[in-house]
Amino acid sequence: MxxxxxxxxxxxxxxxxxxxxxxxxxxxxxxxxxxxxxxxxxxxxxxxxxxxxxxxxxxxxxxxxxxxxxxxxxxxxxxxxxxxxxxxxQVDRPSPSRRPIHPNHRPPIPSSAAPSPPLAAPPPPRPVAPAAQPVAPAPQPAAPARNPGGVAQRGRADSGAYVTPFVRTLAREHGVDLASLRAARNGDRIRRDDVLRAARSPRASQAALTPPVPRTTPALPVPVAERAPARDERGGTVVDIGPARRAFAASLLESLRTSAHLTTVVEADVTETVRSCEAAAASFRAREGVELTLRPFLASAVLEALKAYPVLGARADLDRKVIVHPDEAHLAITVGTPQGPVSPVIRNAGDLNLAGLARALDDLDERARTGCLVPENLSGATFTLDDRSAEGALFSTAVIAQPQVAVLGTGAVTRRPVAVAHPLLGEVVAVRSVLCLALTYDHRLIDGADAARFLAAVTERLQGGSLTAGLDI
CATH class of the missing domain: 2.40.50.100 (RNA polymerase II/Efflux pump adaptor protein, barrel-sandwich hybrid domain)
Known part of the structure; x- marks a missing residue:
């Protein structure tokens, strides 16, 4: 069948x-x-x-x-x-490329031991002749050692093991040499766990390495097909746009053609939230096992504001001429990766408290960095939080992910003098922690006034201190 x-x-x-x-x-x-x-x-x-x-x-x-x-x-x-x-x-076909991995290091031992009995017999005729005899069979076991290198395919490490782009990126981030790893218990594949195990225990990984290649093998260089980068006729190097970037560009243009993008920006004084976050960082890490950053506070403030203004978390279905209000809030958080930004989704995020959001964010960060996201992690979002604080930007106008109707962009927290009200001194100038919130929304479905009210609700929760109630400070 x-x-x-x-x-x-x-x-x-x-x-x-x-x-x-x-x-x-x-x-x-x-x-x-x-x-x-x-x-x-x-x-x-x-x-x-x-x-x-x-x-x-x-x-x-x-x-x-x-x-x-x-x-x-x-x-x-x-x-x-x-x-x-x-x-x-079933492995008859690929076995020639796998088999030399182990025999590649063992033939020198039997080859030197096997000819030794003949060496004892021919000594009377001439001592030089027996020396030439073992040399002839030596290239035979060496030939398979060169063959895997010659037929190495795209995506394979120097050891002949296949490596996915995710595993290659993970190895580069952890400083693990892929050529030194063997794909133990995984056929001829080097997987994520192999790299993480080597990164956690460098000495153990060194002990698990394949034995060194005999000295006779390195004398024969492995051909490496490296072609020079293409040159443009007007000068400059030509670099191909990968399929992921092409698809990403197409989706951005499609969103800009579909939605009427408009952005509203406000400032939030997050001084008290930042202080609470820093004060509770150690106890939170000991209790929850993850770092406490500003992102869980941002996510919690957004989720609470969405309950008050659910239209911002709706889904547009203009073919049916309707707006669909989902029963649950599924929050997407933008994460930067070497391959580009991705927005994994926290399912039923509205049901999580601050600690639950922190753990979910840490898990998605790890999955994104190690290339372990699956399609289910990237679909079904009702709202996106585009956090760009790591890049140091104040704010940016993000592109709406269809069929969502809004995305909130956040930038870096900056320290600057601000006029604040003092209970005894009146208005005074103080150095405060300020965060810009940029809401990009589909103006066909959301009015500017609703966008401003939503931002005010987010700002109030970030400034009011209600989000820090459960922290040990």
Whole structure:
């Protein structure tokens, strides 16, 4: 029975995806839920699992091709587990590239030990001849060692193990040398856990490294195909725009064509909130196991304001000429990654307290940095908080993620002199912590007055101190 493999819906508002790499070849066996290919969109790069166990019968979409969601990518000839072929024949094809990983380091030992008996027999004729005899078979085990390097495929580390873009980025961030890792217990794949284990225990990872390559092998350089970067005819280096960036650009233009973007900016005095956050940081970390930053306070203030002004968290459906008010608030938080910004979603965020929001934000940050986000983490948001405080910007006018109707952009907290009311001295100048809040909304559905009221509600909660009630200060 043939089972189709289709391009899944990789997040809300995502209509297409690009096949970046096939992890199996036609004719190879694949297990159910085993990673079959890698797909890239404007929101995430992810692995697509096989929907069934069987033989990869046909690949219909090649690497670097972009297709719409629902398009058939491949066909799997489903096999009955009782009649499925054993593991041996299924790895006949890739085994030449895997087998040398271990024999590559062992042949010198048997090769020197095996010819030794013949060395004892021929000494009478001539001592030089036996020395030449062992040299001849030596290149035979060395040949497989060069072969894996020569046929190394795109995405493989120097050790021959396949590495996903996420794992490669994670290794670079943790300073782990991919060429020194072996894909233990994972076939020929280096996975996230391998990198994290090596990062946590450098000495243990060094002990688990493959034995050093014999001296005779490095003498033969492995060919590396490095082509010079393309040059533009008017001068300058030509760099390809990746599929993820192309898809991201298309979604931005589509949003700008769809919604009437308008931005309203206010300032919030967050001095007391910042002080409370700093005072409770140590006890909060000990109790909850995560760092306490300003983001949970921002998220909590936004969620409370959305309860008072639910239209800001609605979903536009102009085809039906309606606005849909969701039953629950699903808050998206923008996170910067080496591949670009992503906005993972906190499900039912309105049900979480400050500690729950802090833990959820920390979890999504870790998933985004290590490339462990799945499509379910990137869809279904009803409102987006675009926090740009790490970049140091005061504020920015964000682009609305369709079909949402608003996004709140926040910048860096700045210290500056502000006129404040003193109970005894009247108006005085004091140095305060100030934060800009920039609300971008769809003016077709939201009036400027409603936007201003929503921002006032967020500001009141950030300045009033109500968000710090549960902290140990």
């Amino acid at each position: 043939a089972v189709p493999v289709t391009m899944p819906q990789l997040g809300e508002s995502v209509t297409e995806g690009t096949v970046t790499r096939w992890l199996k070849r036609v004719g190879e066996h694949v297990e159910a839920d085993e990673p079959l290919l890698e797909v890239s969109t404007d929101k995430v790069d992810t692995e697509i699992p096989s929907p069934a166990a069987g033989i990869l019968q046909a690949i219909l979409v090649q690497e670097d091709e972009t297709v719409d969601t629902g398009t058939q990518l491949a066909t799997i000839a489903q096999t009955d587990p009782a009649t499925a072929p054993p593991a041996g024949p």
